[in-house]
Amino acid sequence: xxxxxxxxxxxxxxxxxxxxxxxxxxxxxxxxxxxxxxxxxxxxxxxxxxxxxxxxxxxxxxxxxxxxxxxxxxxxxxxxxxxxxxxxxxxxxxxxxxxxxxxxxxxxxxxxxxxxxxxxxxxxxxxxxxxxxxxxxxxxxxxxxxxxxxxxxxxxxxxxxxxxxxxxxxxxxxxxxxxxxxxxxxxxxxxxxxxxxxxxxxxxxxxxxxxxxxxxxxxxxxxxxxxxxxxxxxxxxxxxxxxxxxxxxxxxxxxxxxxxxxxxxxxxxxxxxxxxxxxxxxxxxxxxxxxxxxxxxxxxxxxxxxxxxxxxxxxxxxxxxxxxxxxxxxxxxxxxxxxxxxxxxxxxxxxxxxxxxxxxxxxxxxxxxxxxxxxxxxxxxxxxxxxxxxxxxxxxxxxxxxxxxxxxxxxxxxxxxxxxxxxxxxxxxxxxxxxxxxxxxxxxxxxxxxxxxxxxxxxxxxxxxxxxxxxxxxxxxxxxxxxxxxxxxxxxxxxxxxxxxxxxxxxxxxxxxxxxxxxxxxxxxxxxxxxxxxxxxxxxxxxxxxxxxxxxxxxxxxxxxxxxxxxxxxxxxxxxxxxxxxxxxxxxxxxxxxxxxxxx
Amino acid sequence: xxxxxxxxxxxxxxxxxxxxxxxxxxxxxxxxxxxxxxxxxxxxxxxxxxxxxxxxxxxxxxxxxxxxxxxxxxxxxxxxxxxxxxxxxxxxxxxxxxxxxxxxxxxxxxxxxxxxxxxxxxxxxxxxxxxxxxxxxxxxxxxxxxxxxxxxxxxxxxxxxxxxxxxxxxxxxxxxxxxxxxxxxxxxxxxxxxxxxxxxxxxxxxxxxxxxxxxxxxxxxxxxxxxxxxxxxxxxxxxxxxxxxxxxxxxxxxxxxxxxxxxxxxxxxxxxxxxxxxxxxxxxxxxxxxxxxxxxxxxxxxxxxxxxxxxxxxxxxxxxxxxxxxxxxxxxxxxxxxxxxxxxxxxxxxxxxxxxxxxxxxxxxxxxxxxx
Numbered sequence: 001x002x003x004x005x006x007x008x009x010x011x012x013x014x015x016x017x018x019x020x021x022x023x024x025x026x027x028x029x030x031x032x033x034x035x036x037x038x039x040x041x042x043x044x045x046x047x048x049x050x051x052x053x054x055x056x057x058x059x060x061x062x063x064x065x066x067x068x069x070x071x072x073x074x075x076x077x078x079x080x081x082x083x084x085x086x087x088x089x090x091x092x093x094x095x096x097x098x099x100x101x102x103x104x105x106x107x108x109x110x111x112x113x114x115x116x117x118x119x120x121x122x123x124x125x126x127x128x129x130x131x132x133x134x135x136x137x138x139x140x141x142x143x144x145x146x147x148x149x150x151x152x153x154x155x156x157x158x159x160x161x162x163x164x165x166x167x168x169x170x171x172x173x174x175x176x177x178x179x180x181x182x183x184x185x186x187x188x189x190x191x192x193x194x195x196x197x198x199x200x201x202x203x204x205x206x207x208x209x210x211x212x213x214x215x216x217x218x219x220x221x222x223x224x225x226x227x228x229x230x231x232x233x234x235x236x237x238x239x240x241x242x243x244x245x246x247x248x249x250x251x252x253x254x255x256x257x258x259x260x261x262x263x264x265x266x267x268x269x270x271x272x273x274x275x276x277x278x279x280x281x282x283x284x285x286x287x288x289x290x291x292x293x294x295x296x297x298x299x300x301x302x303x304x305x306x307x308x309x310x311x312x313x314x315x316x317x318x319x320x321x322x323x324x325x326x327x328x329x330x331x332x333x334x335x336x337x338x339x340x341x342x343x344x345x346x347x348x349x350x351x352x353x354x355x356x357x358x359x360x361x362x363x364x365x366x367x368x369x370x371x372x373x374x375x376x377x378x379x380x381x382x383x384x385x386x387x388x389x390x391x392x393x394x395x396x397x398x399x400x401x402x403x404x405x406x407x408x409x410x411x412x413x414x415x416x417x418x419x420x421x422x423x424x425x426x427x428x429x430x431x432x433x434x435x436x437x438x439x440x441x442x443x444x445x446x447x448x449x450x451x452x453x454x455x456x457x458x459x460x461x462x463x464x465x466x467x468x469x470x471x472x473x474x475x476x477x478x479x480x481x482x483x484x485x486x487x488x489x490x491x492x493x494x495x496x497x498x499x500x501x502x503x504x505x506x507x508x509x510x511x512x513x514x515x516x517x518x519x520x521x522x523x524x525x526x527x528x529x530x531x532x533x534x535x536x537x538x539x540x541x542x543x544x545x546x547x548x549x550x551x552x553x554x555x556x557x558x559x560x561x562x563x564x565x566x567x568x569x570x571x572x573x574x575x576x577x578x579x580x581x582x583x584x585x586x587x588x589x590x591x592x593x594x595x596x597x598x599x600x
Numbered sequence: 601x602x603x604x605x606x607x608x609x610x611x612x613x614x615x616x617x618x619x620x621x622x623x624x625x626x627x628x629x630x631x632x633x634x635x636x637x638x639x640x641x642x643x644x645x646x647x648x649x650x651x652x653x654x655x656x657x658x659x660x661x662x663x664x665x666x667x668x669x670x671x672x673x674x675x676x677x678x679x680x681x682x683x684x685x686x687x688x689x690x691x692x693x694x695x696x697x698x699x700x701x702x703x704x705x706x707x708x709x710x711x712x713x714x715x716x717x718x719x720x721x722x723x724x725x726x727x728x729x730x731x732x733x734x735x736x737x738x739x740x741x742x743x744x745x746x747x748x749x750x751x752x753x754x755x756x757x758x759x760x761x762x763x764x765x766x767x768x769x770x771x772x773x774x775x776x777x778x779x780x781x782x783x784x785x786x787x788x789x790x791x792x793x794x795x796x797x798x799x800x801x802x803x804x805x806x807x808x809x810x811x812x813x814x815x816x817x818x819x820x821x822x823x824x825x826x827x828x829x830x831x832x833x834x835x836x837x838x839x840x841x842x843x844x845x846x847x848x849x850x851x852x853x854x855x856x857x858x859x860x861x862x863x864x865x866x867x868x869x870x871x872x873x874x875x876x877x878x879x880x881x882x883x884x885x886x887x888x889x890x891x892x893x894x895x896x897x898x899x900x901x902x903x904x905x906x907x908x909x910x911x912x913x914x915x916x917x918x919x920x921x922x923x924x925x926x927x928x929x930x931x932x933x934x935x936x937x938x939x940x941x942x943x944x945x946x947x948x949x950x951x952x953x954x955x956x957x958x959x960x961x962x963x964x965x966x967x968x969x970x971x972x
Contacts, residue, residue, distance in 0.1 A: 520948060521651040523961015532955050575955035588930075590937040598971070 002041075004048045017041045017048050021105070024050070029063070029093030038099040049101060058097040059128060060090075061108060061121035069112065069122045070094040095124075110428070126428040127189060135189035137364050138412070138425025139405035147403045150366030158362070158474035159234050160200025166237075170334065170346050174237040175353075175477050177202075179230050183364075183472040184416035185409045187426040201364075201474040202231060203417065206410060207381065207389035207453065208398075208467040214373035220361055221392040225377025231390055232355040232475045236482075237331065237348055240320040242293040244343040251298035253318065255279065255345055258296050264317035266291065271319075279345055284330045286322055292330070292347050293320040320347070324506055325484060327351060351481075358480035361473055365406040367397055368476065381453040381462070388456065389468060406471075411449045412436055413470030418443045485509075497535040497576040508534065535576040542567035546593030548582065570596055605638055646964035648948075650898075653891035660885040661686065679854075686879045689872060692899060692907025694857055699835035701816070704850035710827040718845060719819040719830050720755050724812040727805055730755075730762065734802055738795065742787040743802055749782055755811075759784060762810065769808050772801060813839045837862050860905050868905050872896040919943050921950040 002017040003010060014020040021041050027033040038051045038058070062071045071094050078084035089095045098106060098121070108121045115122065127135045134140070134152040143151075159177040163169060166176060180199040183190065190196070204226070211221040227233075244253040256278035257271055270291050273280045278294035286292060297318040322328075328351035338344045355361075355371060362368035382388040398407065409425065415436045416423040424431050441447035450465035485503040492499055499508030511531050519528040542549040542560035544567035549560040551569070558569035572594070585592045605613070613634055617627055643649060664683040680688065680698045688696050704710070709718060733746040747759060759778045766776050766786070773789030786805070788797060818833035837858040841848050853859060854875055860868035873889065873896045880887045898913055899906055906912035910927045917923050920936040920943045936943075945951055948958045957963035 516952065517651050517655060520648050520958060520960055521655060523646055523648060523963075525957045525959075525961050525963025528952070529955060529957050529963075532952065536955060573955075575953070578954045581953075585933065588933075590933060595942070 002046050002048055004050065006050045007053050008049075011050075014048065017046075020048060029096060031091060031093075035090065035097065038097075038102040040102045040105045042104075051099065051101065056099040056101075058099045059103075060095050060097050060124060061106070062124060063094060063096055064109070064115060064119050064122050067115055067117050067119065069115070071122075096121075125188075127187070127426060130427065132189060132193060135187055135427065136195070137405065137427075138183075138185045138187055138423075139408045139427075139430050140365075141427045141430075142404040142408055143365055143406070144402050147366040147401055148405075150368075151362075151364050154362040154366060154368055154476065155200070155364060155474060157476045157478070158200040159477055161198040168332070170239045170348060171237070172239065176235045176237070177475060178233040178235065181472075182422075184470055185412040185423045185425045185472060187424070188429075189426075201472045203413065203470050204231065204390040204473045205387060206363075206391050206393050206469060206471040206473070208393050208395050208407075208410070209381070209453075209462075210394055210396075211373065211375070211381075211392045215369075215392055215394040216372075216396065218367075218369040218394065218397055219372030220369045220394075221373045221375055222355060222361075222371050223377055223380050223388060223390045224374045225380070225388075226390040227355050227374060228377075232359070232361065234353045234475060236328070236351045236353050236479075238326075238328075238351075240292050240322075240347045240349060242295050242320045242345045243338060244295075245297075246340075246342065247298055253295055253297045254315075255293060255295050255343060257294045258317050258319065259315075262296050262315050262317045263299075266317070266319075266321070270321065279333060279335075280330050280347060282330050282333060285328075286330065286349065287327050288322045288324055291319040291321045292349070293345050295319050322349070323504070325481070353479055353481060355475070356480060358484075360476040360478045361391070362476055363393075363406055363409070363471055363473055365403045365409070367393070367401070367403055367406050369393075369397070375456075379456040381456050381466070383451045383453055383468070387468075391471075391473060395467075407467075408433055408436075410467065410469040410471050411440070413472065414445070414449055414468070415440045415443070417470040418445065492535075496580060497537065499534055532575060536573065537576045537579060538571050538573050539579055540569045541572045541594050541596060542569055543596050544568065546595060548579065572596065605635060609634070609638065646961050648960045649894060651948075653894045656891045657880075657887055657895070660880065660883075660887055663885065664883050681879055681882050686876060689856065689876050689879070690895065690899075690908050692856070692905050692909070692912055696855055698833070699815075699853065699855045701830075701832045701835045701837070701840060701853045702851065703830040703832065703840055704847035705827070705829065705845050706847045709845040710829070710847075712821075712823070712828040715821040715828045715830070717756070719821045721811070722813050722816055722830065722832065722840065722843070723819040724814055724816050724834070725755060725757070725810040727762075727766075727808040727810060730757065730810065731806070734805070736798055736802065738798075740787060741795070741798055742785055743798065743805070745784040745786065745805070747782050747784065757811065765810050766805070766808060770801070770805060772797070774801065813843075816840075856905055865900050865903050865905070869896045869900040872899060872905070917947075919945070919947055919950050921945075921953055922947060925949050925953065 001013040001015060002020075004012055004014055004020070018041065021039050024033060024037070024039045028035055028037055028039075034052065036052060038056065039048065041048050062069045064070070071089070075084060075089065075094065079089075086095070090097075106120045107116075107118050108123055109115045109119045110123050110126050112122065123129070126141075130140075131152070133155050134148060136155060137143075137148050137151045140148040140151070159175040161176065161180055162171075162174065166174065177200060179202065181202045182196045182199050183201065184203050186195070210216070215221045222232075242253075242255060244255055246252045257274045257276070258265060258278075260268075266289070270289055271294060273284050273286060273290055273292070274294045275281055280286065280292045295318045296315045299314045299316060326349070328349040331348040331350040333348075334344075334346040336344050336346075353359075355374070357371050357374060359371050360368060361371065377388065380388040381392075397403075405425075411433065412423040412425060412431065419439060423436070437447040437449075440449065445451070446465070448467075449469050450467050453462050453466040453468070454460065455462060483503070487499070487506060487508055490499060490506045490508065501507040501510070516528065516532075519525075519531070540549040540551040540558055541547070542563055545560060545562045547560065547562055549558060549567065549569045551558045551571075559565050560567040560569060582592045582594075604610075613631070617630060622630065661683065664686070678698065679685075679700055680696075684697070703722065705715075705718065709715075730747055730751055731745055732748040735744045735746075737744055747762070752758065759781060763776045763778050763784060766784070775787045775789065776784065777787070778784045786801065788794075788801070813836050815836040816832045816834040820831045820833075821828055822831055823829075835853040835855045835858055837851075837853045837855070838861065840846055840851065841862065852871075854871075856868050856871045856875065859871045873892050876892045876895070877887075877889055880892075895908075899908065902916065906916070908914070910923075914923060914926045920932065920941050924930075924932040924936075943950060945954065945956070946959065948960060951958045951963075
C-alpha cells in the first residue's frame with residue numbers, strides 16, 4: 001500500500017502507485033483535473049505526492065507518447081499561420097507544465113533525435129534550461145558554465161535604456177547609455193524579449209593583442225578617437241530631495257536662500273545658483289559643495305534660544321548640496337507635496353560620463369576588464385584598409401578561462417558586420433563556425449579572422465597576424481567617478497578622534513592590523529608612529545597620582561583633580577584611543593597609574 | 601666582529617680549498633668573501649624576526665585547503681593534514697585528532713617475514729573483538745562466551761590464554777572454564793549469584809584488555825623502500841619502544857607530547873618543526889624551515905611544550921597590555937589590577953597602543969648620554 005499525500009497532507013492509500021499517477025496525468029491532459037496539478041511518486045519512501053499549491057516553479061515541455069512527440073509539423077504550420085495558440089496547445093495536452101518534483105519521474109530529451117522508447121517529454125528548445133539573461137549569451141555552449149554564469153551576471157550590471165519615461169522619473173542612481181546598438185551576434189532570446197527596443201551595448205571592433213602592457217591582467221585599451229565619436233558615453237542621474245519637515249512646537253523647515261546669520265552658513269558663492277525661492281534653476285552647471293536646494297531648520301534644542309536672540313541667528317543651515325567629487329547639470333526640478341502635506345522639492349542632477357581610465361567594460365562572456373589606457377586614434381594599430389580597433393583585448397584572458405564563445409562571437413560579429421546581417425548565436429542551435437569562416441573568406445577576408453595590422457606609432461607592420469573582428473561590448477555601472485577617494489585631512493569621529501570611515505563621510509583609508517605588522521617587519525618604527533598619529537593628543541598627567549590632570553588654558557594653570565595643586569603636572573603625548581582606554585578602566589574601578597619617566 | 605666562522609662552515613671551506621690546492625693569497629681572498637657572505641646573511645640587531653616568521657607562515661596558510669584528509673595508502677587509515685593539523689600543532693593540543701606512529705624494525709625483523717605477526721602483537725586487542733556471541737545462562741548464573749574462531753586464528757590466540765587473561769584482569773568472584781576450543785563459560789561465585797552482577801560482568805568483559813600495546817587501535821604493515829615498517833592508528837611511544845624488535849632510533853610518532861615525555865624537550869622541538877614542515881610541504885607550499893624553528897623555539901623555551909594560545913605562551917608575556925590585546929582582554933586586565941601589575945612598555949604591542957615608537961628597527965637605538 002502506498003500513501004498518497006495531497007499538498008503534504010495524508011489522504012489515503014493506493015495499491016498501484018504508477019497506475020494511479022498515470023491516471024491523474026491522463027485526466028490532467030484531458031483537462032478534467034486542473035492543469036496546475038503536479039503529481040509524482042518517490043520510490044525511495046514509497047509515497048505519492050500530489051501538489052496543487054502556488055509557488056511551485058514549473059516549465060513547459062512537449063509530451064512524448066510511444067517515442068513520438070505529440071507536437072507535429074502540422075501543429076507548427078497552424079501556429080505559424082496563427083490558427084493555433086499556445087494556450088490551445090496546452091489545452092490539447094500537447095504541451096504540459098511539470099514542476100521540479102514531477103521532473104524527477106520524467107525523462108526529458110533535448111532533441112527530437114534523442115528520443116528513446118522510455119522518453120516521456122521533449123524540451124521545446126535547449127535554451128529553455130537557461131534564464132532570460134543567461135540565454136542572451138551567444139554561443140554559450142562553447143564556454144565553461146562558470147563563465148556563462150558571470151557573463152549573465154555582467155549583463156545585469158550593464159548600462160542600458162531602463163525606461164522610456166526616464167526624463168520625468170526620479171530614480172536613485174540611474175545610468176543611461178547614450179547610443180546603444182543592437183548586437184550583431186544575437187540569440188533567439190533577443191527576439192523574444194524585444195531586446196532591440198532597449199539594447200544595452202555597442203558593437204565594437206576588437207583586436208586581440210597586447211598593447212605595451214597596458215592591457216595586462218584583464219585591462220583593456222580603448223581608442224581615444226572612438227570615445228570622441230561617442231563610444232561608451234553615458235549619463236548619470238541622481239536626485240537631491242529636500243522636504244519642509246514639521247517639528248513640535250509649530251516649527252518647520254524653510255526652503256529659501258539661507259540668511260547669512262544662519263548657523264553653518266557656507267560661503268556666498270555656494271548659494272549663488274539659487275533663485276529667490278531657494279531652488280536652483282534648470283540647466284545650471286553645479287560643482288561640488290554648491291547648494292542645489294537652500295534650506296534652513298529650527299535649532300535642535302529649543303533651550304538654546306537666548307532671550308534677546310533673533311530667530312534667524314538660531315536657525316540651522318540644512319541645504320542640499322553636491323557632495324565631494326560630484327558635479328553635473330540640473331536636469332529637472334519637481335515641486336510638490338508629500339503625503340503629509342509638506343513641501344517637497346526634488347532636483348535631478350545629470351552628469352555626462354565619458355569613458356575614462358578605470359571604467360569597467362565587458363563582453364557577454366564574463367570577460368570583464370577595466371580601461372587601462374586611452375590611446376589617441378593616431379597611435380592605434382590599423383589595417384591596410386584603414387580600420388583601427390575601438391578596443392584592444394588581451395589574449396592572456398582566454399586560455400585559463402576557456403571562453404571559446406568569446407572568440408566565436410568575434411568571428412561571427414566580423415562576418416555579420418561585413419555581410420550586413422545579424423548572426424544567430426543561440427545556444428546549441430547557432431550558426432556553425434565553419435559556415436561563418438567560409439562566408440568570411442568569400443567576403444575577401446582571411447577565414448580565421450586575422451588581419452595584418454600596422455603599428456600606429458612606428459607605422460611598421462606587425463610580425464604576426466592579429467585576430468580582429470566585431471564584438472558586442474557593454475559598459476558596466478562601476479565607474480571610477482563614483483568610487484575615487486583620497487584624503488589628507490578631514491572629518492574625525494567624536495568619541496575616538498580617529499578619522500571617519502567611508503567615502504561618503506570623507507573618511508580616511510585605514511592602516512589596519514596586518515598593515516601595521518608589515519611596518520614592524522620592516523623595522524620602520526618611526527614611520528609607523530607617524531601613521532598612527534591621526535588621533536595624537538597631548539594630555540596633562542599628574543606625576544604624583546599618575547592620572548590624567550587638567551590644564552586650564554584661561555588661567556594658564558595646571559592642577560590635578562585628585563592631588564589638587566600638590567602634584568607636578570607634565571604633558572604626555574599619547575593616542576587619544578589610549579586615553580579613552582584609561583577612562584574606561586577607571587569606569588571599571590581599575591586604577592591605571594601612569595608612571596612617568598624620561599624618554600631618553 | 602670576530603673573524604670567526606662556525607666550525608662546520610670553516611671545516612668544509614678548508615677541505616674544499618685543500619682539494620683545489622689554492623695559494624695562500626687566494627685562500628685569504630676566498631675566506632674574506634665567505635666571511636662577507638656569511639655575515640651578510642646574519643639577522644641584524646632590531647630585525648623583527650617574529651613578525652617576519654608570522655607573516656611567512658601566515659600568508660601561505662591562507663592558501664591551505666581546509667579539512668583535507670590524507671589516506672596513507674590502504675585500509676581507511678586517515679590522518680589529519682592541512683590547516684586543522686597545523687592549528688593542532690601550534691596550539692599545542694594534548695589530544696590530537698589522529699595520532700599515528702611509524703614503527704621501524706631492526707635488522708632481522710624488517711625483511712617482511714612474519715611482519716603481520718609482529719604487527720598483530722603490537723595492536724591492542726580487547727575481548728570485544730574476539731567474541732562472536734555471549735549468551736546468559738540464568739539457571740547456572742553463568743555466561744557462555746562463544747569466541748570468533750577466525751579472529752583467534754588470525755591473531756594466534758587460544759582460548760586457554762584468554763581464560764588466563766580473564767582470571768587476571770576481570771574483577772569479581774567467578775570461575776572461568778573453557779572447552780579448549782571455542783566456548784568459555786564464566787560462572788559466578790556463590791556469593792554473588794545475582795542477575796545484575798551477571799549483566800555487569802558481561803559489559804566489563806567486553807572491555808578487557810587481552811594483549812598488545814595500549815592505545816594502538818590499528819596496525820598496517822607497509823613497505824617503505826627496502827624494508828617493512830608498521831604504520832599505526834593510535835600512539836604509545838613509551839610502550840612500543842620497549843619491544844625488542846623495534847628500532848628505537850627511527851621509530852616515531854606524531855604526538856608531540858609523547859615525544860616530550862620520552863625523549864625530552866629538544867626532541868619535542870624537532871618534532872614540532874618536522875610535523876609543521878610536513879604539513880606545509882604536503883600542501884605544496886614553500887616556507888623556510890627557519891621560521892618554523894623560531895616558532896618551535898618559542899613554544900619550547902620554558903622547557904615544556906606550550907601552545908600559541910592564551911593559556912600557553914601568551915600567558916608568559918610580561919606586559920599586561922600585550923596579553924590583554926590578544927584574547928579575553930577584561931580577564932587579563934582584572935587579574936593584573938588585582939595583583940597590581942606594572943607594565944614597563946618594553947615590547948611592540950603596548951607601544952603601538954599608546955602610540956610611541958616600537959622598540960624594533962629604527963625605534964630600537966636610544967641615547968647613551970642623558971638629556972637634561
